[in-house]
Amino acid sequence: MSEIREHDVELGAVTLRVLEAGDPANPTVVLSHGFPELAYSWRHQLPALAAAGYHVLAPNQRGYGHSSAPSDVEAYGITQLT
Numbered sequence: 001m002s003e004i005r006e007h008d009v010e011l012g013a014v015t016l017r018v019l020e021a022g023d024p025a026n027p028t029v030v031l032s033h034g035f036p037e038l039a040y041s042w043r044h045q046l047p048a049l050a051a052a053g054y055h056v057l058a059p060n061q062r063g064y065g066h067s068s069a070p071s072d073v074e075a076y077g078i079t080q081l082t
Helices: 045-051
Strands: 005-011 014-021 028-030 055-059
Touching: 014 045, 045 055
Parallel strands: 028 055
Antiparallel strands: 005 014, 014 055
């Protein structure tokens, strides 16, 4: 199975912690957790999808895990999250 890598991605004023597996040259799959989960919830799927030939990303959403948690409520609006 593929190794899971963990790193931070800076997106403007927000930093997201991202779990990653597989070769970045392969098609990418993004796994998005729900409330109240974390990217860690995908720990079993990440290596399985990488072994199937995908590049897999699982970010911790804003305010979860080691990702930034902006204090301004507007930072969590749909236009800011997409």
